[in-house]
């Protein structure tokens with residue numbers, strides 16, 4: 001069995017940045033980019049313009065940005081494998097990392113498998129329909145796009161993140177509607193009050209979106225009231241899912257400590273997980289910021305933390 005100093009799992013901004021730092025530190029990292037688990041290159045592969053990643057004053061296309069990340073990681077010698085990691089064994093050292101086709105022993109591991117925004121399977125919102133043409137799952141990322149300006153915008157959800165996203169969108173939309181299947185918000189009291197008092201936010205209670213209509217962009221939503229079964233069509237410029245994220249940790253089989261919401265626990269101010277020698281970077285542990293720049297930043301931290309740990313153990 002081949003033994004590696006460092007195996008990185010995940011190929012989003014966090015994983016590639018960890019690889020760039022680790023490869024330059026001559027740790028000869030292996031990076032599993034994923035295959036069926038998600039898109040190689042991570043979440044930014046599913047979007048168009050990224051306008052808030054520093055260094056690109058005119059913005060850059062998500063796939064173009066991730067292609068540059070990948071090439072930079074390869075330039076310094078990262079070995080990239082187009083496989084999913086299906087299981088790991090952290091119970092003994094060196095650790096075991098099992099891909100769908102290859103396996104390695106690893107002195108240190110960085111988990112950078114990201115999180116998946118939950119979506120509802122609503123007609124008109126699927127891939128190839130209006131997904132990313134006015135239907136999105138990230139208001140902070142996409143809200144400022146011109147297509148949403150001065151348009152009626154619909155947020156789906158009832159928790160704190162739905163309220164936060166709705167408040168954020170009031171800067172851009174003409175009116176923001178929170179569509180919720182119940183008759184009260186699950187959000188914290190303070191957040192719920194902010195939404196209910198906001199002059200640009202309207203609650204649409206007991207209601208679901210049945211269908212999203214449009215051509216190249218979203219034009220209308222079809223709403224169904226769950227109490228009366230009444231169906232209404234309304235003009236809409238955008239639909240934002242705000243129903244939470246799922247961190248991609250299934251392959252860990254419970255070997256690392258997680259918060260109640262499933263995100264990995266790290267020692268504050270570091271990327272150290274509950275298992276010494278295993279580090280976490282990006283959206284797989286960060287449920288607050290969830291941005292490409294913060295993911296990349298923590299990828300850098302994880303590589304530096306791993307390098308320091310390997311060196312302390314005499315493993316570099």
Ligand SMILES: Cc1cc2nc3c(=O)[nH]c(=O)nc-3n(C[C@H](O)[C@H](O)[C@H](O)COP(=O)(O)OP(=O)(O)OC[C@H]3O[C@@H](n4cnc5c(N)ncnc54)[C@H](O)[C@@H]3O)c2cc1C
Pocket residue numbers: 009010011012013014015032033034035037038039040041042043044046047049050051052053083084085086112113114115116117136137138141142248251281282283284290291292293295
């Ligand atoms: C539609 C959309 C638009 C966005 N726009 C912006 C924006 O404009 N600006 C911004 O800053 N942020 C934006 N974000 C958020 C940003 O994409 C994320 O914060 C960032 O990608 C997180 O990076 P990450 O490396 O932690 O994880 P991800 O990008 O989620 O990458 C995780 C990687 O891990 C891989 N993986 C998962 N499981 C396994 C496994 N078992 N084995 C191997 N590999 C695995 C996946 O295939 C994926 O490649 C957007 C997100 C979405 C969904």
